[in-house]
Amino acid sequence: MEALVALSIAVLTASGVWLLLRPRTFQVIIGLSLLSYAVNLFIFSMGRLRSNAAPLLEKGVQADPAALADPLPQALVLTAIVISFATTALFLVVLLAARGLSGTDHVDGGEGRQ
């Protein structure tokens, strides 16, 4: 299973980075979203992969940390998901504003020489 998740992280990252290096703003925004999936999965996977071990306790039972998935990366990723949504929104609006001001959707703010 680890190999599969690692492979998907690799593909998401590669697609994301490729788009990040493209000249059009929309490409970059899609790239950033893909990259944030990859990074979230990466951080999540640092707690190792466990099935059927959601970090939920039963009342009154002393929990065994070894029997549950690591809750810490999950807490980190949860806020990261929300924040990456917010930054996507910010970037989208900035690119729209830049598009209105510069008349182009090139990330350099002008077609210019390449």
Added chain:
Amino acid sequence: MTAATSLITLIALPFLGSVIAAFLPSNARNREAWVAGALALGALAIVISLHSAVADGGVVRLQLPWVPLLGLEFSLRMDGFAWMFALLITGIGFLVVLYARYYMSPEDPVPRFFSFLLAFMGAMLGVVLSGNLIQLAFFWELTSLFSFLLIGYWHHTGAARDGARMALIITGTGGLALLGGILVLGHIVGSYELDVVLAAGDAIRAHPLYLPALLLILLGAFTKSAQFPFQFWLPDAMAAPTPVSAYLHSATMVKAGVFLLARLWPVLSGTQEWFWLVTAAGLSTLVLGAYLAMFQQDLKGLLAYSTISHLGLITLLLGMNTPIAAVAGIFHIMNHATFKASLFMAAGIIDHETGTRDMRRLRGLRKALPITATLAIVASAAMAGVPLMNGFLSKEMFYTEALHTTTPFPLLGELLTYAAVVWGIFSVIYSLRFIHGVFFGPPADDLPREPHEPPRWMRFPIELLVLACLLVGVIPGRTIEPYLHTAVQGVLGEATPEYSLAVWHGFTLPLMMSLGAMFGGIALYATLRRFLLNRVDGPPLVRLVGRRIFERTLVFLSWRLARPLEARLFTWRLQRQLLIMVVVTLLVATAVLWGTDFSLPPIDWSAISPGLALVWLAGMACAIGAAYMAKFHRLAALILLGGAGLATCVTFVWFSAPDLALTQLMVEIATTVLLLLGLRWLPRRIKDARSTVRERSRRLRDLVIACVAGGGLGGLAFLVMTRPLPDSIARFFVERAYSEGGGTNIVNVILVDFRGFDTFGEITVLGIVALTVYALLRRFRPAPESIQRPKQQRLAAAHDDAHAARPRGDSIPQHMLVPSVIMRLMFPAAGALAIYLFLRGHNMPGGGFVGGLTLAIAIILQYMTGGTRWFEARWRINAVRWIALGLLCAAATGLGSWLFGHPFLTSHTRYIEIPLLGALPFASALLFDVGVFLLVVGATALLLLALAHQSIRSHRGQGVPAPTVSRKEKS
């Protein structure tokens, strides 16, 4: 009020006044002055009331814990010397405020002036009252900062801007050096407390690091006190309003440097290094300043150079390594402050009344301004050191010391004596220029304004100061002696020498020197008068290069050096920046991981579940497809992006992260809606026929980089995942989530309880982003070719026009009629789901983030199906208020724990039995989660609604025809 609490009040008063003054309306000139004057007077009263506590060598201390873990304290300390300075700062400060009330014109933004002036007073008090050297350096920099603001007060003039900038750079750089010196000093002594440092004089002087510490501290003091070769910033600072000059260059700012020299005199002086460095700087400044002052044509310029010269005198006296010279230096600090403040104010009145400060145009003002003239003449006499003036007494002490000083080189003693006389002559000449040139002779008839005596209260500060000059000069024993003694004891303590302030010592050599200098000066002035008057500004024989070096350095740093560096190391092109960033990240990662054990365990293919494999087969195809389509088929790319997101979501479910899966799902919906809303404003893109070889090779390069990055991150993830998990801090959370956090959903307990402070920061960021987006969209101007209505809307409008029965705009709301009705019916259910998810969050998957996103999506669904106009006509969602409420709720919960004496965001848990519902958790963390919920709803709704609203705003075209859409496409 005890003496210690008075100290903190004394420091706080000016800053308090600064804040109050800043918020008064700009036309309330009188109220500003009343506030500032009352506070300055209050501070002065406190200083006076503290005299009994510091007389006879007493010290008042106040220490407030600040960062107890680091041993840092906010430490205030007032001894006699600090008391004297505090008296000058508050006393002259009050007079300056009074004077400024009449000086400032109604057009000037007065709140800014009084606000800065009071803040500067507070900073200066901070310097003299600091009991800790680091704290002293902090206030020191604060004085640089506020003097910058004061000098640049009339920032519409270039001279004010340049002068302020130069003062800030020079004194700020000196402040940095001073901080370095203080750190070295603290390293030597082992403490930054002034008391400890002052007691460790011998250890400091014997330490090998003494010289570096001394050099750095002197650099700080000399730049501040405008000592040669850093004197050039001071005349340029004259671009400030005259009350500022009167304050900064008499009692404060420039005196901070000599204050520091005197403050550290007991520990730093007494060595050869001290003698040579300080004496050399003081002597050259003394003579040079006086020489340059003679050739100024601007009244304030003359006073500026005279200030430099007198500061040189004080420095010289402190450098002579004898207690009696130090006494003279301290005495001269007081004398100079009194006569120089009054002279600046007099110059301000002349400027105010005649409209010019050029001494070539001013003459005969004695008739028009008789009282001001008398006052200025007395003050100038004090500056020249005429007998029966306070300036005379300290000058006599200087002459005595110059004659008796013992140096290793007898020649130097001789030189000192001659320099002292030459300085005396120069001082007499420039003082005479001020008196004789301006007030005597036939009245000028070409002045810009007809001069009159100024208002009574504008003159009052000068009268008071001049009276002080006279009283000290005539009866020093009854007026100044006890206070001088208090100040001297603060510096010298046990080593206070015997000295006499008598006016008459008999026909001694110093008196002869004084008289010689005076008559020499008068004779030379009579000879040179015409020559001095007909010159352009600037001295003969001497060309000062300090200023030019400063300017050249500035040009070099900010232009000649910065430009090529920028051209070589920087690019404005974002594409290039991102490329560099990615490559550097890869290089750094490689460097860090170099030599790590990369042995891979065998991959167990059979363990891979076919279900998840299938999901990710689709997911990876989606990711690659999105990358491929993002340029020409944006909608397709967006859908594929959603596919990859769903695969991620399934992965979270699969590997025991229900909370993440829920959040990911909701964010996926919100992101898709968001980007869909944005697509409308992007330009069309039409495929280009061919790409050049260059473009293709660039794409290949990027592909390689992307594959390396992907392979690297994936490989790294695989390596980590196949190794056993070390015992992490997760154990802590698992064991205590229920017993201490009161919740069984550990992830939620971490978010709202254990790491509540992080979450607080994160929701703040979310709120800021939403507000930024909102602000950006308020001024949003779409590209010209995007302004036209989209095709669908135009078709619907054409349809309406073609049918007589349909008013225009009738069709659009109808084409979504069925979904919109369903969604309206569904909204209560969606809202209930959101609240359910939120409430169960503490014990089951859910919580504030998921609940908030769900509610926001329920709202945006109404928007999408009902249409913008329908929605905005019926719904009032003040999303900004939701954000504010959420943040306040979270903050109030955190602060609430303070009421019970716990640190910020300590949570409290209990279960409350409620009939029918059973035991419900009631944790203070729940209230915090309410804040998260409200904020997430507000922020998400604001982001989406603000963007959606753009479609019905009437955007004005920018008057340019739309650029052709079929421009050449490049990779």
